[in-house]
Amino acid sequence: MNVSTCFVRALMLCALSCPVSSAAFAQTAKPTAVTTSKLPVLSGDVLDATGAAIPGAAVHLHSDQADADAVSDNIGHFTVSLAPGTYTLTAEFNGFRTLHRSNVVIVAGHNSALTLKLLAASDQEIEVDASQAADTSSSANRSALVFKNEQLDTFSDDPNVMEQQLESLSGGDPSNPPQLYVDGFSGGQMPSKDEIREVRINQNPFSAVYDQFGSGRIEILTKPGANKLHGNLDTQWGDSALNARNPYIVGTLPAYDSQNIYGSLTGPVNKTTSFFANVLVENTNSNASVNAKSVDPATLLPVQITQAVPTQSHWQSYRGRIDHQFGKTDTFIGQYRFNNSTAENSGVGQLVLAEAGSNSVTHRQIVQLSDTHIFNAKVILDSGLQYIRTVLTQAPVSTAPSVTVQGAFTGGGAQSQQSRDHQDQWELQEYFSISEGKHFIRTGMRFRANRDANFSRSNYNGQFTFPDLTTYTNALAALGSGSTVTNLPANARPTLFQYATGTAAAELTTADFGFYAEDEWKATKNLTLNYGVRFESQTAIPDHFDPAPRLGFAYAYTRPKAKAPLFVVRGGFGLFYTRFPSGNLLTAQRQNGVSQLSYNLSAASSTDTSPVSFYFTSLAAGASAGALNSLTASTSTPYRIAPNLTSPVTYQGMISGEHAFGKYGNINVGYYRRRSIHQFDSENVNAPMPVTGLRPMGGTQNIYQYSSDGISDGHSFGINGNLNIGSRLNAWGFYGIGSQTSTTGSFSSSSFVSNSYNIRQDEGPITGYSPHQLYTGFNAKPGLGFNVNMFLAVRSRSYFNITTGSDNNGDTIYNDRPSFATSATPAASLRQTPWGNFDITPQAGETIIPFNYARAPGVVYTESSISRDFRFGPRPAGKPDKDGKPARPGDAKYRLRFGAEFDNLFNHVNRAAPIGVLTSPYVGQSIAIGSNFGGNASANRSIVLHAGFNF
Structure with a gap:
């Protein structure tokens, strides 16, 4: 190792690092x-x-x-x-x-x-x-979805939409969405499509190198520097005149537009160094769709609010990469990325009014250093260091108290209010691989640390919650007549008041560590075994030891005298853990009942004269926020970490079969079985107990706790394949069918259970999960320089929840479900819906409806593009082929490309999940288009024109 190499390694180690790539493999050798x-x-x-x-x-x-x-x-x-x-x-x-x-x-x-x-x-x-x-190596797994070159064109040019498309394709455990890895590092940001060299999903599913199962990770490799100078400049433009409007926005729709400019340059610096640099600037002027019902304070009549609220976002991304060769055995890669984004009126849409929005600015810097040292053809060391600095600033449109009327509207000031967040994330990797005889051995470690310095005034403005629009109307009427806390009618009182005060700043540093060792053994000509173990640990939670054994195999069935195997069978089993989110740790530290006080005051009965009504009448009458100081005499609601909290673990199994059709493609079928225990959830551990109404810890204080009591169970069957017809057509497809149930109900680790004394009451399908999913795409070159690409997604109906709109059990969480109506159900409590008749005030002995009882509409989505290339300039001479015959000249040096991208080409209306709040005036109705793959809330179908120059 030369002096310059030693210097680079020492520098990286001093920075608490030493970089990544995954191993370049060497085969069995005599x-x-x-x-x-x-x-x-x-x-x-x-x-x-x-x-x-x-x-x-x-x-x-x-x-x-x-x-x-x-x-x-x-x-x-x-x-x-x-x-x-x-x-x-x-x-x-x-x-x-x-x-x-x-x-x-x-x-x-x-x-x-x-x-x-x-x-x-x-x-x-x-x-x-x-x-x-008979290739049975783990890297030859055909159940993996690998996209590169022209195959990437089947995806959207919008990085956010492309990320959604890839997440959908993963087909992994929906209770643990896939993680994004960029150049081997976690926590990164989706690059623009022009930067991507390759995308992998489900490659080497049971490898101990990774903390997640194969379908639980999306691996993206960006383009390296080239040995010849290349560059491109692309621009995209969209305008409302080209699009089909959102059918849920009535009246005049403000004009909107988007512009996107991308440029890159790559080439050699000298014989041992190359570079890649690019810039992306995107400006979007769009609209958020609001469909809500409120009350006119003057007439006290219901008012339909249907409007398009202008939103603006600006995005800038700058990236530079250097690839340098130290001698013949050491390759160093250094990357730097800077992102800057601004967003106006964030959070507005559907039931959220414009006044409840916020504006934000985000700066992110990413530094990646990686080094691959090849000791010889059999021994390789990969080292990697990543540092991410994120600064987020958010300001509310209004500082007025927030008002939420269940299922009708959310107005006033944004509950999030003012915040600043500074995060420093470090990731260090050391991966070592040895190829010896029939064994390929890998071992290494990953260390991640996260420092979060946060300032948040969330809920410092206070939030009032009303169960329905009628109660809110009555409150406005009572205020207009001069009512006070002593005579405010029982049917006019907000049922919940939440307010925070105290120290807004908090700081936290957490870390997690993973170590692994595994062996890939070519046991026979047709059989490969993979076995290994991974150990993980995380700070700041009680659970510090998480062993994860992994086992996989691949067997090639070969017919006598056949040149290729008839099929390859692969299978495996492993344990995979989920890390506890640092944001929850920060919440527990801040809202500990001492630093920052959080109050949740509920009106428990019709005779209640608690501060809920007092604060509403005082603030509505124009009193200053100083009126809230009397809350110091009340009991705040702290957050805490359960003393027995355990990292969730998923027991994942798989069996698959694959067959290759030579150079024309392949097909793979697989069955996946998974069960997760210790899933994260949130509970009010001092909520009033059923029947008695007493609290187990006494007093009147609510105590919110992050726990790990959830269980998830699921299985799925998937089939995927690709078809290649020369250089003219490449098509791929994936179909999956499955089921997934959970006692925590959603993807969020902070989602509250509806019954803290029986979390099994929430056992049911995962929110938003579609049992049937089909994704397919193709890229074609029909000739004359044309390129045609399409991505198609079809999802069956998904699941969503039905709630009463009230806090029936007094735990201050509005996620209670109704019971099935009976002949004894009072008329005032009866709700007739498309899903059946329900009782919104369940009585003892009545059957509570299952979690996620209702089904939302399915999804049919197409994203397509068409372009034509015009080439000009000198054509390089082609190299002779393997038989010595002269080849055709190569492509001309310069290329102009003009084209268009169509989002939701056929203008199919994909409706969002209907409102499931039974007290809502919109119950059973969809009031917005779905967010699946959509990049523009104003348009149901959008068209973007683009032009590009490459050399």
Whole structure:
């Protein structure tokens, strides 16, 4: 290792780091052939799809007499001397599909040269030797979804929409949504599509290297620097005149538009260094759709509020990457990204009025340093360090008290109010791999630390909750007649008042650590076994030891004398843990009953004269917030961490079968079984007990607790495949059917259970989960420079919850469900809905309806694009093919592309889940378009035009 390499490593270690990439693999080897100048020399270049060099690629040659290994240098070149004979060649590098080439003939006295391109499966022209065809390695898993090159064009150009599309494709445990990994690091941000080299989902599902199951992670690899100068400039433009309007907005719709400019430049700095730089600027002027009902204070008549509230967002992203080769065995990658975004009227839409919005500014800086050191063709060390600095500032449109009328509207000031958040996130990785004989051994560690300095005045303005619009109307009428707390009618009182005061600032530092070791053993020609274990731990919670054993296998069934296996069976089992969110830790630290006091005061009965009514009448009459000081005499509501809180663990199993159709594609079917215990939930552990109404800890204080009492159970069947027809068409598809139930009900770790004394009462389907899901796409080149791409998503009806709109059990949480109506149900409590008849004031002995009893509409969504390329300029001469015949000239140096992208091409209205609050005037109705894949709340179908220049 040279001096410069040692200096870089020392610098990284001083920064509490040492970087990542995943391992470049080396294959099973016999004693290496003796290298001597008298032997023939085989040389060549290892390139990617764009012709860029791939440093550090492992090249292995095998014959019955001897093996030979080589590693490509900083410009992708390799040289090896070996005895004459016929060899099978294998070339591999992390992030690329393994290339096999048989019948590589080395002739005595003659040197040979090869060009090896590691490309997408749809573009490869490979020869597979019979001995190599039964590929049971974990990296050859065909249940994985891998997208690169033209395949990426099937996804949206909008990073937010593309991220939603990839999350949907993962098909993982919906109670534990997939995590995004960018260049091997967690906690990153979705890059723009032009930056992405490759996307992987469900690759190596049971590897101990990762903390999540294969379908629980989305791995994105960004483009490296090239060995030739390349660049592109793209611009996109959208306007309301091109779009189909949101059907839920009536009246005049304000004009809106969007502009997007992207540019990148990549190339060599010198023989050992290359760079990649890009910039993205996006400005969007849109509208938020509000559909709500309020009351006119003058006439006390209901008022329909249907409006489009202007929203603006501005996004800037700057990224630079340097790839540097230290000698022939050490590759260093350094990346820096700066993002700046602003958003106006955030949180507005559906039932939330414009006055309850907020404005925010976010700055994020990401630094990634990684280093791959190749000791030899068998031993590799990958090191990585990531640092993320995030600064978020938020200001409310109004500081007035917030008013929520269940199922009708939310007005006043935003409950979140003013906040500032400064986060520093560190991630350190050290991954070590050894290829020895029939074993490929990997071991390493990951350490993550997060410092969060937060200032929040959330709920400092106070929030009043009314059960229905009638009660709110009565309150306005009573105030107009001069009512006070002593004579405010019982049917005119807010049922809950929440208010926070005290120290707004809090700071927290947490960390988690993971260590792993695993072995991939080529037990026989047709059988590969993977086994390993991972150990994890997290600070600031009681649970500090989480062992996660992993086991996987792959068996290739080969017919006699067949050149390729009929199918490959893969399976495995493993334990996977979920880390406790640092945001919940910060809430428990801040709202501990001492630093920041949080009050939740409820009107428990019709004769109640508690401060709830007093504060409402005082503030509504124009009293200053100083009137709230008397709350110091009341009991605040603290948050705390359960003393027995345990990290959730998922027991995940899988069995699958895959079959390849040569160069035309493949198909995979798989069954997945999972069960999770200790899932996070929130409970009021001092809520009034059923029947008696007494509190187990005495007094009147509510105590909110983060616990891990939840259980989730599910299974699914999936089928995916792809079809390649030359270079003209590549199509892929995924279909999944399954079920998923949970006692915590949603994806959020802070969601409250409806009954703190029986969380099984909330057992049911996951909110928003669709049992049937179909995703498919294709990219085609019909000729004349045209490119056509499409992404199609079809989801069956999903689940959502029905609630009474009241706090029936007195735990201050408005998620109580009704009972099924009976002949004894009072008329005032009866609610007739599309889902049946319900009693909103359940009596003892009545059956509470199941959690997520209702079904929301399904989804049919298409995202498509069409473009045409115009090429001009010099055309490079083509290289001779493997038979020595001259090839056609390459593409012209310059390219102009003009096209359009269509979001929801067929203008199908995907309705949001209906309102399930039984006291709402909108009960049973959808009042907005769904947010699935949609990037524009103003338009049901949107069209974006784009133009680009590449060289």
